[in-house]
Amino acid sequence: MQTEEQQELNEEEKAKLFMELLEKRKKFFAAKRTEEKRNRPTTKAQQRSFMCTYLKNIDGWKPKALKNKSFAE
Structure with a gap:
């Protein structure tokens, strides 16, 4: 037991x-x-968004100028 x-x-x-x-x-x-x-890894759209934000804040780019930029540039 x-x-x-x-x-x-x-x-x-x-x-x-x-x-x-x-x-x-x-x-x-x-x-x-x-x-x-x-x-x-980030998608191309995310990379483009990050780069646009970076350029706006660092170099004084305007949104109109960034609209026509391609990802390769």
């Missing part, structure tokens, strides 16, 4: 440890996904 109780406790502990492992794994992969999203 005592061995059965030990076996049950071991099974309960195993189940608890397994659930903790699954939870940690779930959190790890969620964090990894968000980090990959953050580290993606």
Whole structure:
């Protein structure tokens, strides 16, 4: 009878440890996904927007002049 109780406790502990492992794994992969999203390179539209903002603030460019600029320039 005592061995059965030990076996049950071991099974309960195993189940608890397994659930903790699954939870940690779930959190790890969620964090990894968000980090990959953050580290993606910027799109051309985002780069153009950042550059236009930079030029407006640094060099005194006017929005009308920036409208006709292409990304390559």
